[in-house]
Amino acid sequence: xxxxxxxxxxxxxxxxxxxxxxxxxxxxxxxxxxxxxxxxxxxxxxxxxxxxxxxxxxxxxxxxxxxxxxxxxxxxxxxxxxxxxxxxxxxxxxxxxxxxxxxxxxxxxxxxxxxxxxxxxxxxxxxxxxxxxxxxxxxxxxxxxxxxxxxxxxxxxxxxxxxxxxxxxxxxxxxxxxxxxxxxxxxxxxxxxxxxxxxxxxxxxxxxxxxxxxxxxxxxxxxxxxxxxxxxxxxxxxxxxxxxxxxxxxxxxxxxxxxxxxxxxxxxxxxxxxx
Amino acid sequence: xxxxxxxxxxxxxxxxxxxxxxxxxxxxxxxxxxxxxxxxxxxxxxxxxxxxxxxxxxxxxxxxxxxxxxxxxxxxxxxxxxxxxxxxxxxxxxxxxxxxxxxxxxxxxxxxxxxxxxxxxxxxxxxxxxxxxxxxxxxxxxxxxxxxxxxxxxxxxxxxxxxxxxxxxxxxxxxxxxxxxxxxxxxxxxxxxxxxxxxxxxxxxxxxxxxxxxxxxxxxxxxxxxxxxxxxxxxxxxxxxxxxxxxx
Numbered sequence: 013x014x015x016x017x018x019x020x021x022x023x024x025x026x027x028x029x030x031x032x033x034x035x036x037x038x039x040x041x042x043x044x045x046x047x048x049x050x051x052x053x054x055x056x057x058x059x060x061x062x063x064x065x066x067x068x069x070x071x072x073x074x075x076x077x078x079x080x081x082x083x084x085x086x087x088x089x090x091x092x093x094x095x096x097x098x099x100x101x102x103x104x105x106x107x108x109x110x111x112x113x114x115x116x117x118x119x120x121x122x123x124x125x126x127x128x129x130x131x132x133x134x135x136x137x138x139x140x141x142x143x144x145x146x147x148x149x150x151x152x153x154x155x156x157x158x159x160x161x162x163x164x165x166x167x168x169x170x171x172x173x174x175x176x177x178x179x180x181x182x183x184x185x186x187x188x189x190x191x192x193x194x195x196x197x198x199x200x201x202x203x204x205x206x207x208x209x210x211x212x213x214x215x216x217x218x219x220x221x222x223x224x225x226x227x228x229x230x231x232x233x234x235x236x237x238x239x240x241x242x243x244x245x246x247x248x249x250x251x252x253x254x255x256x257x258x259x260x261x262x263x264x265x266x267x268x269x270x271x272x273x274x275x276x277x278x279x280x281x282x283x284x285x286x287x
Numbered sequence: 288x289x290x291x292x293x294x295x296x297x298x299x300x301x302x303x304x305x306x307x308x309x310x311x312x313x314x315x316x317x318x319x320x321x322x323x324x325x326x327x328x329x330x331x332x333x334x335x336x337x338x339x340x341x342x343x344x345x346x347x348x349x350x351x352x353x354x355x356x357x358x359x360x361x362x363x364x365x366x367x368x369x370x371x372x373x374x375x376x377x378x379x380x381x382x383x384x385x386x387x388x389x390x391x392x393x394x395x396x397x398x399x400x401x402x403x404x405x406x407x408x409x410x411x412x413x414x415x416x417x418x419x420x421x422x423x424x425x426x427x428x429x430x431x432x433x434x435x436x437x438x439x440x441x442x443x444x445x446x447x448x449x450x451x452x453x454x455x456x457x458x459x460x461x462x463x464x465x466x467x468x469x470x471x472x473x474x475x476x477x478x479x480x481x482x483x484x485x486x487x488x489x490x491x492x493x494x495x496x497x498x499x500x501x502x503x504x505x506x507x508x509x510x511x512x513x514x515x516x517x518x519x520x521x522x523x524x525x526x527x528x529x530x531x532x533x534x535x
Contacts, residue, residue, distance in 0.1 A: 186341050187378035187437075191392035191444060192368035201395055205382050 062254075069256040073248060080237060081244035082264055087154060088226040088240055092161025093219050099162060100169025101204075107174050118170065125167035134160045134228045153238040157229040165222050172214045176207035216276035220269050241265060290353035292317045292448050292479040293338055298347035300333055307333045309503035310347070315448075320480045322490035322511070325500035326526055331483045334500070335450050338481065339370045352447065368396060371441030371449040375456050377433040379425040385412060385436045386421040389443045397444065404443075411439035415469045431462030435469055448479035455486060487530060491515050499523045 027035070106118035125133070137160050141148060149155040180203045188198035227242030234243055245261030293315040300308040307330045315321050323331045336342040337349055340356055340363055349356045356366050379388050389408035393399045399407070412418045415435040417428075425433050434454055441449060451470065455463040467489050474480060474493050484490060490497050490511055497514040499507040499522075507514050507523045518524045528535075 181376075181378075183374060183376050183378040184380065187372075187374065187380070188392075189364075190339055190341065190367055190370070190372035191440070192364050192396040193392060194364050197395055201391060202380055206380075209382060 064255045064259050066254055066256045069248075069252050069254050070260050072252070073244075073257050073260045077241075077244065077260060077264060081239055081241045081261070082268075084229075084238060085223065085226050085240040085265075088157040088161060088229055089219070089223045091154065091158035092165055092222050092226065095158055095162025096165030096169045096218070096222065097215075099166035101173050103166060103170035104173030104177055105199075107170060108177055122167045122170050125164055126171075130160070130164045130225050131228055131231060133164055134231045138232055153229075153232060153234045156232050157226065157234075157240075160228065160232075161222050161225055164225065165218060168221070169215070169218055172211050172218060173207060175214075176211035177203060179210055180206045213276045213280040216272060216279065220272050220276070223269060223272075224265065289317060291315065291350065292319065292352060293481060294348075294350040295334070295337070296348040296350070298334070298337060298349065299345045300330070300337060300342060301345045307503055308337070308344070311503075311505060313498065313505060313508070315479060315481055317479055318477045319495045320474045320478075320482065320493055321496045321498060322494040323481065323483045323498045323500060324485070324487070324490060324514075324526075325506075326529075329500040330503040331500045332452055335452050335481060335483050338450055339367050339372060341372075364396075368444055369447045371438075371444060371446035373434070373437050373441055373449065373451045373454045375453040377425070377430070377437045377457070379433055379437055379440070381425050384422050384424055385417065385428065388425070388436055389440045392440070393443055407443050408439070411442045412436065414442070414472075415439045416465065429462060430458045431465045434458065434466050438466075438469055438473075442473075448481070449473065451480065451482040451484070453483050453485065455484070485530065487515060487527070499526065501526065 103118045103121060106114040107122070109115055109118075137149070137156050140156075149159055151158070184202050184206065185198050188202040189195070193201065226240055229238075229240050230243040230246065234240075239247065241261040241264055245258040248257035249255055291314045293313075295311050295313045298308050298311040299306065309330075311330075311334060313334075323334065325331050333342055337344050338351065338356075340349070344357060347357070351366055351370065354361060354366060356363065379385075380391070383391060386405065386408050389411060390401070390404040393404035393407060394401060409418065409421065412421060415438050417432050417435050417439070420428055420432055420436070425436070428436065434457075438454075454470070455466050458466065463486070467486060470480070470482070470489070471493050482490075482494070492511075494511050496508065497511045498505055499514055499518070499520075501522050506520050507518060513519075514523065515527060518527060
């Protein structure tokens with residue numbers, strides 16, 4: 013009881029919490045303004061613009077930026093997404109299976125492919141023809157890119173589906189079974205459709221992640237008509253010894269990813285209201 | 288000799304080490320309405336769920352219309368087709384309209400054509416008084432309407448008996464009556480019904496027999512006037528007193 017903490021005495025010389033907050037906020041503004049002034053004064057704006065935003069170099073990117081690079085990015089992403097959607101659902105069902113070995117296989121797959129850098133998977137895919145003589149991934153570079161994205165994406169999508177499947181109340185299966193549906197029929201007709209509806213928002217985020225990861229196709233050693241945004245920007249940047257094409261590619265990514273991000277959070281909000 | 292609609296022989300059910308049913312022997316005859324009452328945790332819902340094997344009994348036998356459903360060789364899906372079940376939480380399929388809810392099992396299980404399933408579905412939805420709500424999703428219906436759609440869904444399969452698991456316990460008080468009216472009508476049509484309920488008025492007026500369960504055993508089994516009106520066992524008396532005079 014003897015020593016009360018000093019702050020317990022109100023109205024003394026120490027600053028009140030509200031005053032303290034005011035001082036803290038003022039300091040934050042001062043630091044921010046100082047940092048901005050430093051950047052404006054010391055950055056070489058002319059050189060930056062010259063290297064990252066040169067209009068005539070940017071113009072060189074057209075029209076191939078859209079007709080080849082963005083188109084290919086979308087092909088790799090959509091292909092990888094479809095692959096990961098199907099394999100992910102299969103893995104999630106295995107993960108929740110009554111048959112123990114299926115559960116193990118799914119767990120091992122998910123842990124490995126979530127634990128490894130996606131880049132490593134792509135590098136391994138380039139060595140597949142060496143490991144398996146006579147084997148070629150169908151559809152050439154498209155096939156390789158889609159395979160890499162699909163294998164990695166499936167591990168994440170499996171966890172998304174697992175959460176969705178587990179969120180469907182047990183009473184749904186019971187109602188379906190009590191109507192005489194088999195276990196499989198109940199899953200297909202009642203549980204999976206509800207699970208897919210529930211995971212639309214996180215799946216949209218998965219799509220965005222795949223879109224960004226499609227830049228790893230760069231490491232497959234693609235060229236010509238197979239290049240996607242990142243490779244396209246990088247090649248053009250080397251050609252002109254100027255970073256502008258990379259910036260252009262970046263903006264193109266954002267044009268797609270930011271609306272999709274908004275869409276995902278809107279869908280999330282709508283789901284919340286319907287509950 | 289006619290077969291019993293339901294016969295339970297020495298039924299035991301454990302959840303882990305917890306014995307929920309401690310040797311139940313009971314029969315329900317064709318066309319009978321049997322209400323099971325008892326305090327929560329007495330095992331009455333578990334008993335009901337053992338009839339269509341939503342819970343697998345640990346020991347003992349269950350016969351439905353003479354077929355042993357606890358026999359591992361029996362086609363349980365075929366048995367369940369003939370047993371309608373209504374749940375406390377309705378368990379309608381939320382991604383389907385009321386009409387689709389009533390059609391889906393007819394189409395997928397009974398292999399009825401879409402047209403036939405729709406005719407049967409509309410008939411049954413009309414019968415339970417929600418014919419106007421065919422195109423509504425379950426989320427747009429009141430609890431009482433949802434439960435009646437659930438009853439129509441079960442009836443559309445032409446079951447020979449119906450199980451009701453506390454069908455009115457999740458409803459707002461003013462909606463209970465609609466559901467009970469539908470159940471009363473079913474009983475009058477001669478449907479065999481096994482009903483777990485807390486509605487003493489319904490049990491007294493509609494049931495042919497009332498079964499009182501406590502602690503995993505059947506304590507009393509007889510006519511409603513006797514079990515509810517003049518209970519022989521102290522446990523039954525104490526339970527009924529608590530239910531009928533909750534504020535004392």
